[in-house]
Amino acid sequence: xxxxxxxxxxxxxxxxxxxxxxxxxxxxxxxxxxxxxxxxxxxxxxxxxxxxxxxxxxxxxxxxxxxxxxxxxxxxxxxxxxxxxxxxxxxxxxxxxxxxxxxxxxxxxxxxxxxxxxxxxxxxxxxxxxxxxxxxxxxxxxxxxxxxxxxxxxxxxxxxxxxxxxxxxxxxxxx
Amino acid sequence: xxxxxxxxxxxxxxxxxxxxxxxxxxxxxxxxxxxxxxxxxxxxxxxxxxxxxxxxxxxxxxxxxxxxxxxxxxxxxxxxxxxxxxxxxxxxxxxxxxxxxxxxxxxxxxxxxxxxxxxxxxxxxxxxxxxxxxxxxxxxxxxxxxxxxxxxxxxxxxxxxxxxxx
Numbered sequence: 001x002x003x004x005x006x007x008x009x010x011x012x013x014x015x016x017x018x019x020x021x022x023x024x025x026x027x028x029x030x031x032x033x034x035x036x037x038x039x040x041x042x043x044x045x046x047x048x049x050x051x052x053x054x055x056x057x058x059x060x061x062x063x064x065x066x067x068x069x070x071x072x073x074x075x076x077x078x079x080x081x082x083x084x085x086x087x088x089x090x091x092x093x094x095x096x097x098x099x100x101x102x103x104x105x106x107x108x109x110x111x112x113x114x115x116x117x118x119x120x121x122x123x124x125x126x127x128x129x130x131x132x133x134x135x136x137x138x139x140x141x142x143x144x145x146x147x148x149x150x151x152x153x154x155x156x157x158x159x160x161x162x163x164x165x166x167x168x169x170x171x172x173x174x175x
Numbered sequence: 176x177x178x179x180x181x182x183x184x185x186x187x188x189x190x191x192x193x194x195x196x197x198x199x200x201x202x203x204x205x206x207x208x209x210x211x212x213x214x215x216x217x218x219x220x221x222x223x224x225x226x227x228x229x230x231x232x233x234x235x236x237x238x239x240x241x242x243x244x245x246x247x248x249x250x251x252x253x254x255x256x257x258x259x260x261x262x263x264x265x266x267x268x269x270x271x272x273x274x275x276x277x278x279x280x281x282x283x284x285x286x287x288x289x290x291x292x293x294x295x296x297x298x299x300x301x302x303x304x305x306x307x308x309x310x311x312x313x314x315x316x317x318x319x320x321x322x323x324x325x326x327x328x329x330x331x332x333x334x335x336x337x338x339x340x341x
Contacts, residue, residue, distance in 0.1 A: 066316060
């Protein structure tokens with residue numbers, strides 16, 4: 001087997017490795033870059049004026065984040081609302097429920113009707129059973145849901161409900 | 176000038192590992208407080224005092240965190256978020272102004288959620304990543320303020336202490 005040239009990665013000595021040199025080169029060069037910069041003391045910013053400007057920029061960023069949270073987070077609707085929940089079972093049977101509730105989140109409305117069961121996990125409530133049909137983990141089954149046919153990117157305990165909403169639950173298998 | 180290609184002395188490797196262990200210990204001790212910890216201060220101090228060897232401390236920290244809390248999606252975040260802070264600290268390692276480092280760790284704390292949302296771009300698309308970031312903003316603001324205050328208060332005394340044991 002021929003030994004690769006030492007010029008395969010400029011500035012970094014050749015060392016036999018199982019990984020291809022083309023993969024290792026960028027990482028070695030990246031590490032060597034920081035070693036060189038930091039060994040020379042790095043960049044230097046110590047001007048009071050620049051620090052005050054940076055502090056002001058940070059304050060603006062914090063305010064911006066707070067503003068985004070206040071105005072972009074879905075608002076909780078107070079009072080009684082009526083929603084429609086359809087459940088498509090594994091055998092194709094479709095059952096529809098009209099729920100009148102004062103709950104703010106979808107999980108509250110479903111638990112009120114005893115329609116779901118689940119376990120609390122790292123990412124909130126993980127639904128394990130809907131309308132009496134439990135998932136079979138050996139078949140990698142899971143309950144998914146949409147709102148008026150559109151994908152919902154929050155769990156049932158984070159989904160804010162409004163009057164007239166329509167949700168569809170269906171059993172999926174696999175990833 | 177130390178040569179990056181020469182083997183690292185065992186004593187330095189032990190000190191760097193202990194810094195990593197200190198990061199884990201303080202993080203676990205302060206785990207009950209939401210997003211309030213001194214990990215950022217310790218990483219910056221390690222980078223400014225020990226140089227590029229700080230990457231070893233961060234590797235120890237990340238590996239131990241994974242062993243303690245399990246290897247979830249958050250572990251992927253840790254693989255690039257903490258090294259990013261280390262790299263930034265190395266670029267500015269000659270600065271010793273505590274206000275400068277307080278601003279750096281404050282900004283890092285504020286951006287933490289946004290940085291951690293990157294894997295969700297590939298899992299559920301931009302909507303999922305945005306939703307993840309948005310729901311965590313109160314934690315990011317807490318992280319920002321606590322990082323700023325802790326760095327401003329602890330940077331100088333801890334630096335004096337660590338320089339003695341360098």
